[in-house]
Amino acid sequence: MNYQIDENGFYGPYGGAYVPEVLYSNVENLSRNYQAILNDPDFKKELSRLLKVYVGRETPLYHSPSLSEVYNTKVYLKREDLCHSGSHKINNTLGQVLLAKRLGKTRIVAETGAGSHGVATAMACALLKLPCFIYMGEVDIQRQFPNVGRMRLLGATVIPALSGSKTLKDATNEAFRDWINNPLNTFYVLGSVVGPHPYPDMVARLQSVISQELLHQVPEITGKEKPDYVVACVGGGSNAAGSFYHFLNDPEVKLIAAEAAGKGLDSGFTAAATFRGKPGILHGSKTKFMQTNEGQVVEAHSISAGLDYPGIGPLHAWLSDTGRAKFVAVTDDEALDAGLALSQMEGIIPAIESAHALAALSQLNFKTDDVVVVCLSGRGDKDLETYIQYSNSKKTAHGNV
Numbered sequence: 001m002n003y004q005i006d007e008n009g010f011y012g013p014y015g016g017a018y019v020p021e022v023l024y025s026n027v028e029n030l031s032r033n034y035q036a037i038l039n040d041p042d043f044k045k046e047l048s049r050l051l052k053v054y055v056g057r058e059t060p061l062y063h064s065p066s067l068s069e070v071y072n073t074k075v076y077l078k079r080e081d082l083c084h085s086g087s088h089k090i091n092n093t094l095g096q097v098l099l100a101k102r103l104g105k106t107r108i109v110a111e112t113g114a115g116s117h118g119v120a121t122a123m124a125c126a127l128l129k130l131p132c133f134i135y136m137g138e139v140d141i142q143r144q145f146p147n148v149g150r151m152r153l154l155g156a157t158v159i160p161a162l163s164g165s166k167t168l169k170d171a172t173n174e175a176f177r178d179w180i181n182n183p184l185n186t187f188y189v190l191g192s193v194v195g196p197h198p199y200p201d202m203v204a205r206l207q208s209v210i211s212q213e214l215l216h217q218v219p220e221i222t223g224k225e226k227p228d229y230v231v232a233c234v235g236g237g238s239n240a241a242g243s244f245y246h247f248l249n250d251p252e253v254k255l256i257a258a259e260a261a262g263k264g265l266d267s268g269f270t271a272a273a274t275f276r277g278k279p280g281i282l283h284g285s286k287t288k289f290m291q292t293n294e295g296q297v298v299e300a301h302s303i304s305a306g307l308d309y310p311g312i313g314p315l316h317a318w319l320s321d322t323g324r325a326k327f328v329a330v331t332d333d334e335a336l337d338a339g340l341a342l343s344q345m346e347g348i349i350p351a352i353e354s355a356h357a358l359a360a361l362s363q364l365n366f367k368t369d370d371v372v373v374v375c376l377s378g379r380g381d382k383d384l385e386t387y388i389q390y391s392n393s394k395k396t397a398h399g400n401v
């Protein structure tokens with residue numbers, strides 16, 4: 001079985017580039033050029049230099065004594081939370097902005113929901129000196145104001161999306177419209193392994209620095225040649241794709257993807273696209289997403305902004321269909337409990353996104369000598385208020401008993 005993209009941009013039946021005709025030449029031009037640029041020795045050298053001196057790579061592979069004890073196995077955390085910007089997202093934005101420069105582009109646009117991708121894009125643009133325009137729904141601007149402040153401080157222009165529900169999908173539409181109107185000088189930086197080909201493959205390659213490092217860290221640190229499990233959360237799927245990448249064709253490495261069940265798979269408030277989704281076309285590619293019988297996108301719910309997305313990327317739809325990765329669903333409360341536990345047991349406050357991957361461990365059966373690598377995709381500073389509220393509500397609930 002092949003888990004790499006084929007020459008037409010498909011993983012099995014999923015992927016492709018379903019874009020309006022006006023955008024076709026932009027996407028086509030990128031498809032023709034991205035692999036040659038990503039593989040160019042000078043590009044690779046410059047990107048790995050920046051990943052080292054700017055992002056702080058490589059990130060540690062950390063043995064977690066308390067999680068190992070709880071699950072009676074060997075648990076290791078891949079510390080993407082220590083990346084500059086606070087998550088893995090900078091691996092991708094730095095790569096894409098550097099690629100945009102190689103293509104001679106002079107202007108960057110991106111969309112953002114919660115703001116993490118916008119901030120990581122604004123950082124890469126500040127560093128590489130390209131003007132940056134971030135589209136963000138007006139509602140999200142109000143909900144995520146600290147990130148708006150960060151983007152502006154970094155020199156980006158934040159443009160409110162005022163149409164429709166004034167959230168991520170409207171910001172995406174307006175960013176696409178910008179790209180259509182400025183096809184020659186503008187590069188669109190996408191934040192996950194979603195969207196039209198070549199974005200899913202391009203983003204997976206840029207995030208594959210995670211599994212690239214695991215190839216030598218696992219033997220050095222665990223004594224085993226390869227991990228028995230790699231576990232990651234899935235919003236669009238970029239940190240999971242990057243953690244899985246070099247192990248995709250090795251069936252001895254079990255791949256586990258944790259999706260956000262929200263308030264529960266049957267609650268109507270969920271983001272678990274492999275459990276509740278069906279195939280269709282979303283954001284320019286054929287993939288799986290939650291939809292009505294008429295094919296209208298159903299709004300997702302997750303406590304974590306990064307997983308609050310109705311679909312998954314085409315690679316993950318294929319990993320799910322083929323059974324190559326096992327998908328598990330984790331509720332809001334399970335994730336919050338796992339995040340609070342890691343904070344108290346080991347002094348690491350994980351992003352609530354990453355806490356979904358930690359919570360997934362309780363649904364698996366390990367042998368004592370298994371090497372279990374969990375991608376800790378980001379840090380939880382941004383989630384403090386949610387953690388504190390949850391923790392207080394639990395105390396109150398206990399007080400009432």
Ligand SMILES: *Cc1c(COP(=O)(O)O)cnc(C)c1O
Nearest residue numbers: 192235236237238239306353378
């Ligand atoms: C954005 C984000 C995610 C979800 O995105 P993927 O593309 O699925 O990786 C997960 N963790 C953190 C910390 C994020 O910021």
